[in-house]
Amino acid sequence: xxxGAQASPEALGARRPFIVAAREALMGEEPDxxxxxxxxxxxxxxxxxxLAGLALAVLLYAPAAQELIPLGLRGPLGFGxxxxxxxxxxxxxxxxxxxxxxxxxxxxxxxxxxLYSERLARVTLVVxxxxxxxxxxxxxxxxxxxxxxxxxxxxxxxxxxxxxxxxAVNIWGTVRRRRHPKxxxxxxxxxxxxLIGALVYAIGNKVxxxxxxxxxxxxxxxxxxxxxxxxxVWFTTGxxxxxxxxxxxxxxxxxxxxxLAIWGFTSVWTGQHHLLxxxxxEWLEILSVAFSILTAVxxxxxxxxVVKTMEGSWGRLxxxxxxxxxxxxxxxxxxxxxxxxxxxIRTFSAFIHFTNWVIGHSHLAFVADYxxxxxxxxxxxxxxxxxxxxxxxxxxxWHFWLVFVGILVxxxxxxxxxxxxxxxxQSGARFIExxxxxxxxxxxxxxxxxxxxxxxxxxxxxxxxxxxxxRLTMAPATPSAGVA
Amino acid sequence: MPPHVPEWGPSRLAALSLLMLALGLVAxxxxxxxxxxxxxxxxxxxxxxxxxxxxxxxxxxCWYCHTQQVRAPxxxxxxxxxxxxxxxxxxPGDYAxxxxxxxxxxxxxxxxxxxxxxxxxxxxAWQLVHLxxxxxxxxGSTMPSYAHLPxxxxxxxxxxxxxxx
Numbered sequence: 001x002x003x004g005a006q007a008s009p010e011a012l013g014a015r016r017p018f019i020v021a022a023r024e025a026l027m028g029e030e031p032d033x034x035x036x037x038x039x040x041x042x043x044x045x046x047x048x049x050x051l052a053g054l055a056l057a058v059l060l061y062a063p064a065a066q067e068l069i070p071l072g073l074r075g076p077l078g079f080g081x082x083x084x085x086x087x088x089x090x091x092x093x094x095x096x097x098x099x100x101x102x103x104x105x106x107x108x109x110x111x112x113x114x115l116y117s118e119r120l121a122r123v124t125l126v127v128x129x130x131x132x133x134x135x136x137x138x139x140x141x142x143x144x145x146x147x148x149x150x151x152x153x154x155x156x157x158x159x160x161x162x163x164x165x166x167x168a169v170n171i172w173g174t175v176r177r178r179r180h181p182k183x184x185x186x187x188x189x190x191x192x193x194x195l196i197g198a199l200v201y202a203i204g205n206k207v208x209x210x211x212x213x214x215x216x217x218x219x220x221x222x223x224x225x226x227x228x229x230x231x232x233v234w235f236t237t238g239x240x241x242x243x244x245x246x247x248x249x250x251x252x253x254x255x256x257x258x259x260l261a262i263w264g265f266t267s268v269w270t271g272q273h274h275l276l277x278x279x280x281x282e283w284l285e286i287l288s289v290a291f292s293i294l295t296a297v298x299x300x301x302x303x304x305x306v307v308k309t310m311e312g313s314w315g316r317l318x319x320x321x322x323x324x325x326x327x328x329x330x331x332x333x334x335x336x337x338x339x340x341x342x343x344x345i346r347t348f349s350a351f352i353h354f355t356n357w358v359i360g361h362s363h364l365a366f367v368a369d370y371x372x373x374x375x376x377x378x379x380x381x382x383x384x385x386x387x388x389x390x391x392x393x394x395x396x397x398w399h400f401w402l403v404f405v406g407i408l409v410x411x412x413x414x415x416x417x418x419x420x421x422x423x424x425x426q427s428g429a430r431f432i433e434x435x436x437x438x439x440x441x442x443x444x445x446x447x448x449x450x451x452x453x454x455x456x457x458x459x460x461x462x463x464x465x466x467x468x469x470x471r472l473t474m475a476p477a478t479p480s481a482g483v484a
Numbered sequence: 485m486p487p488h489v490p491e492w493g494p495s496r497l498a499a500l501s502l503l504m505l506a507l508g509l510v511a512x513x514x515x516x517x518x519x520x521x522x523x524x525x526x527x528x529x530x531x532x533x534x535x536x537x538x539x540x541x542x543x544x545x546c547w548y549c550h551t552q553q554v555r556a557p558x559x560x561x562x563x564x565x566x567x568x569x570x571x572x573x574x575x576p577g578d579y580a581x582x583x584x585x586x587x588x589x590x591x592x593x594x595x596x597x598x599x600x601x602x603x604x605x606x607x608x609a610w611q612l613v614h615l616x617x618x619x620x621x622x623x624g625s626t627m628p629s630y631a632h633l634p635x636x637x638x639x640x641x642x643x644x645x646x647x648x649x
Contacts, residue, residue, distance in 0.1 A: 059628065060592065060626065063618075063619075063625075063626050063627065063628050063629070066628055066629060071632055074632040075544075075632060075633075078544065078545070078628055079545065079548070079549070079628050080544045080545020080546060080547075080548050080549070080628075081544070081545055083545055083548050084545065084548075142543040142544065143543075144542060144543060144545070145584065146542035146547065146584045146586070147584050148589065172494060172498075175494050176494060183493070183494075183497075188497060191494065191497055191498070191501075192497065192501040195498065195501060195502075196501050196502075196504075196505050199505060200505070203509070211583065212584075213583050213584035214583070214584070215580075215581075215582065215583045216521070216576070216579045216580045216581070216582060216583075216585065217516070217517070217521060217576045217579055217580075217585075218513075218517050219579075219582070219583060219584050219585045220579065220585045220587050221512070221513055221516050221517065222513055223584070223585075223587075225508070225509070225512055225513050229508065233505075284512065284515075284516050287511065287512070288512070350555065350557045350558075353555075354551055354588075354589065354590060354591040355591070356590070358589060358590070359590065425558075425562065425563075426561075428561060428563045428567055429563065430563055430564070430565060431563065431564045431565075431593075431594045432622060432623075432624055432625065435592070435593075435624065435625065435626055436624050438626075
């Protein structure tokens with residue numbers, strides 16, 4: 001069951017000058033190096049955008065807090081500038097980098113072949129980090145394309161397209177050289193996620209045009225095509241591929257049904273339900289509702305697989321924090337799908353859309369589902385990459401409970417607040433009343449967000465401690481072959 | 485356990501994924517785009533000052549808190565100050581000259597599609613005071629103050645807001 005681990009000079013606890021370490025990270029060829037640095041980078045890119053999230057919660061609850069900011073910084077630290085930094089760096093920094101690092105690692109294990117090109121993977125690592133550095137600086141400066149999830153400027157788009165494309169080359173190249181003839185389902189997901197992810201990103205961001213935006217209705221339709229399909233193709237297809245690899249490993253049981261898992265191979269069709277009751281064509285709305293409902297099929301298949309694979313292994317949740325994060329993430333995921341389908345029903349959408357309910361929904365998807373996968377992957381793979389245990393089990397356990405309880409309270413406060421907001425709008429009350437009634441929910445969300453923040457800090461500290469700890473045991477340096 | 489689907493290799497998978505993407509693009513982007521719309525009476529022909537204001541609106545992220553999309557069920561009912569003053573349903577042609585469009589997804593603040601047709605929103609002086617100090621004219625407002633923006637930028641912003649009839 002061993003995933004195999006690599007010995008690295010750094011893992012041996014040797015301290016090297018920073019410049020040497022940096023050169024090794026950028027240009028080294030040591031196997032699994034890129035995967036490891038991707039996981040480190042991911043944890044790093046949680047910090048600033050996470051802090052920005054807290055600042056946003058403060059500003060929504062108490063806009064007067066703005067006056068505490070020095071005048072010169074009020075622009076860059078304003079709500080409308082921090083929000084895109086919060087969203088983009090968490091999605092394309094933290095989450096995507098955990099995905100990339102894990103995909104690089106897992107692909108070699110599932111194919112039984114070394115990575116197609118470790119050098120190329122370092123290129124992916126460099127462009128991705130550069131993109132995030134540029135995003136963290138440029139978005140607060142107000143350099144934005146003004147479209148959700150595609151705010152990052154043209155140069156950053158180009159970097160990320162190179163990032164996705166080089167990742168795709170590495171995954172497909174490694175698969176072509178595979179030693180195991182059959183493809184485990186996770187590889188399907190990685191291949192599709194990297195290739196189609198690159199294309200969806202490029203088309204959605206209109207990378208051939210520096211303005212990054214289309215005109216009129218085309219822009220609206222394209223923007224929502226992009227938003228939902230980068231979500232489906234990259235975050236969902238990629239995330240489920242990762243979960244389907246990790247779950248059997250950690251549960252110590254084979255995947256219940258590979259055939260069912262194949263059903264989870266999702267389509268790119270469900271993006272248009274944002275257009276409900278909007279000015280788009282009627283038939284498009286009906287089509288999109290139909291496809292949203294159809295997503296129930298792969299989601300149910302996934303849930304059955306999770307529960308059946310876990311059968312008899314539930315006890316492991318007590319010891320194994322990676323498994324705990326993974327299973328919690330899977331259950332949240334099932335709930336996300338239910339909620340998503342309900343939101344695509346026209347009458348409910350008419351009621352709930354534009355309220356804070358929807359903000360709750362996106363935090364459910366990105367924090368409770370995919371970030372939980374990300375935490376699970378970090379805790380499960382870092383020990384394999386470094387050949388040593390996670391530095392502190394206690395810290396990891398605190399991390400789990402703080403984030404779990406925090407995000408639950410966070411979401412419930414937004415769901416209830418959003419519902420009340422919708423009721424107020426329906427009643428024909430003046431708009432300002434709906435603004436006022438949100439106050440207590442925003443306070444609760446702020447406190448809960450703070451709790452999540454402490455948990456996340458515990459995670460980052462733990463990763464840093466693990467990265468620096470001296471190595472304890474020697475693990476085999478060859479990729480051990482195969483799946484469960 | 486039978487962990488593998490036998491006959492599927494990378495090339496078939498590539499073909500299938502690309503086909504799904506192409507179908508998705510055709511069905512949800514290209515076909516709807518064919519219905520191409522003429523600018524409606526509400527589609528402003530922006531002056532350069534209004535375009536500058538629009539760029540500031542984009543830069544400051546006003547569109548994270550404000551939608552510009554009135555949906556059929558709320559017509560005659562959606563209330564900002566007076567019953568139904570959210571305005572008429574948005575039509576595709578309203579957006580014909582916009583790049584990008586600011587549809588938005590959240591309403592921390594009111595929909596702005598027709599803000600200039602409301603009593604307060606159509607008033608230039610009110611808009612300027614409101615941008616500098618929202619709670620002064622809207623007690624209880626949680627909108628941030630934009631007093632830190634230079635005067636000419638605030639003027640441009642209001643030029644743009646007044647196009648939202």
